Amino acid sequence: MRPAARHVCGLWSLALLLSGCMGSMPLPMGGLNRQLAQQGSHREASLSGRWLASIANRNGRDQVELVDVDRQLPVPLPALNRPDALPLSVSVDSGAERLAVVRQVGGQTELVLYRRGLMSSEVIPMAPPGVPRRASLRADGREIAVEVSRQGLVQVDLIGVP
Amino acid sequence: MGQMEDRQDPALSGNGQWLATLVLREGTPTLLLQEQPTGRRVPLPHLRGLRPHHSPALSWNGRYLALIVQQGPRRLAVVEDRASGRFHRLQLPMGLEPERLSLAPDARRLAISAVAQGRPQVHLFDLSGLLEPDLPPAQALRGPANASEER
Numbered sequence: 001m002r003p004a005a006r007h008v009c010g011l012w013s014l015a016l017l018l019s020g021c022m023g024s025m026p027l028p029m030g031g032l033n034r035q036l037a038q039q040g041s042h043r044e045a046s047l048s049g050r051w052l053a054s055i056a057n058r059n060g061r062d063q064v065e066l067v068d069v070d071r072q073l074p075v076p077l078p079a080l081n082r083p084d085a086l087p088l089s090v091s092v093d094s095g096a097e098r099l100a101v102v103r104q105v106g107g108q109t110e111l112v113l114y115r116r117g118l119m120s121s122e123v124i125p126m127a128p129p130g131v132p133r134r135a136s137l138r139a140d141g142r143e144i145a146v147e148v149s150r151q152g153l154v155q156v157d158l159i160g161v162p
Numbered sequence: 163m164g165q166m167e168d169r170q171d172p173a174l175s176g177n178g179q180w181l182a183t184l185v186l187r188e189g190t191p192t193l194l195l196q197e198q199p200t201g202r203r204v205p206l207p208h209l210r211g212l213r214p215h216h217s218p219a220l221s222w223n224g225r226y227l228a229l230i231v232q233q234g235p236r237r238l239a240v241v242e243d244r245a246s247g248r249f250h251r252l253q254l255p256m257g258l259e260p261e262r263l264s265l266a267p268d269a270r271r272l273a274i275s276a277v278a279q280g281r282p283q284v285h286l287f288d289l290s291g292l293l294e295p296d297l298p299p300a301q302a303l304r305g306p307a308n309a310s311e312e313r
Contacts, residue, residue, distance in 0.1 A: 005214030023251035025240075026272060026287035033285050043282040045273035047266040052273060054284050058276050069271065069286065094176065096265055139222060139267035142297070145183075147170045156172040158198075 034074050044087075048139050049094035051075075056085050064090050064101055066116075078119045089134040093141035098161065100135040100144045106121060111135055111146055113161065127148070137161075169194070173218045176267040176298060180204075180224035190214045193229060208242055208249040219265035221296035226270065228265040239263055239274060241293065250292060258285065269293045 036042055037070040042065070050070040055062050062079040063081040065073055075096065081087075082105070098123040101121075110122045111132040124130060130150030137144050142160045168185040170191075181198050186190040187215065191214040195204040209215060212231035219237045227242045229288040239260045241250040254260065261282075270285045 006291050009254040023238075023253040024292050025253045026289050027291060028255060029271070029286040029288055034280065036284055036286075037278075042284040043275050044262065045264045045275050045284040047264040047271055047273045047286075049268070052284070052286065054273075054275075073209045136172065136173050138178050140178070143174060143178055145172035145174050145181065147172060154168045154170045155165065156181075158174075158181070 015099060021081065029069075030068060035072060036067075036139075044089055046091045046137075048092045048137075049096070051092050051094070051096040053090045053092035053096075053099055055090055062087055064099065066092065066096060077114070080114050080121060091135055091137040091144075093137050094139040095141065097140070098141045100137040100146075102132045102135050102146075109133070111144070113144070126157065130155070130157075171217060173220050173277035175220040175224035176199075177224070180220055182218035182220055182227060182229075184218070186214060186235075187213075191216065193227075195227065195311045206242065208240075212238075217260075217262040218265075219263060221265060221269045221297050222267045223296050225296040226265060226293060228263055230260050230263055236277055237261075240271070241265070241269075241272075242291075243293065252287075254287075255285075265296075267296070269296045278291070 010094055021074050041057045044055045047051040047066060050068055051070050052067045054065055056065045062086050064077060066077055084105055086104040087101055091100045101112045101114060103110060103112060112121045113124055115122045126148055130148035132146050132148055134147040135144050140160050146157045146159060148155050148157050167185055169185045171184045173182045179198055181196050184196050185194045193206060193209055193215040195206060212233055216230040216234055225245045231240050234243050237260055239252040239254060258276050260274045260276050264273040270290050272289055274285045276283060
């Protein structure tokens with residue numbers, strides 16, 4: 001083997017060895033990551049299909065935001081973000097038709113199902129009564145798994161979505 | 163859910179067949195994966211020794227289970243491929259300590275929530291070079307088989 005070929009083989013072996021030791025390397029989506037960083041802080045990300053929902057802080061106020069990841073554009077959520085509400089958790093389905101949001105309003109914590117096409121929010125009651133803490137919407141939008149604080153226990157309720 | 167034990171941080175697979183939650187085992191959050199609606203528990207040997215577990219997420223058919231685990235002083239984002247048995251420890255950019263994650267149902271993308279330079283940030287990653295997609299079953303075609311023959 002010629003020295004140059006030996007050198008290339010050596011580097012390739014080293015790369016394989018390092019990748020095996022270091023783990024799998026996912027590819028950062030640089031453009032969108034820079035865009036999100038420039039816009040301010042974001043937390044509680046929920047990815048589904050081409051949609052990213054998160055809670056963003058804008059001028060000191062937390063609000064739910066939706067981004068079309070493929071087009072790298074924000075998507076409006078009319079009538080979801082109320083000035084008196086503090087969102088705690090958000091989850092989006094794969095068509096971005098429904099969002100499940102846990103939020104505090106007037107000292108109460110509630111689970112809300114937002115339907116984007118209808119621009120409507122429906123409060124989902126906890127039965128038996130409890131305080132929702134986090135919600136995870138099934139990707140097909142047919143069910144919500146909710147973490148609920150109830151009588152000193154933290155439980156998970158599965159709620160069908162009509 | 164029938165049992166009087168704390169459980170939190172639920173995640174459903176896209177088809178609803180699988181439910182991941184965190185339960186306390188010896189005081190430490192530990193992932194519990196169950197088939198629905200039977201409640202059958204699925205062993206997860208790769209996750210032993212990597213507790214506490216945080217922030218589980220499942221793909222469409224439950225093939226992939228993503229979560230944050232603890233390995234020594236570090237938090238790691240990992241993905242278990244339940245079809246092949248492969249266990250991916252995701253190598254994130256230097257200094258990115260994951261707090262929560264979200265796996266897209268088709269497993270093509272991952273969102274990591276982390277605190278960077280003192281403020282919460284979301285970082286997106288493309289996983290298409292690492293994982294095969296986990297897609298929903300094909301949906302039946304609607305409408306006539308041959309529209310051009312319709313009169």
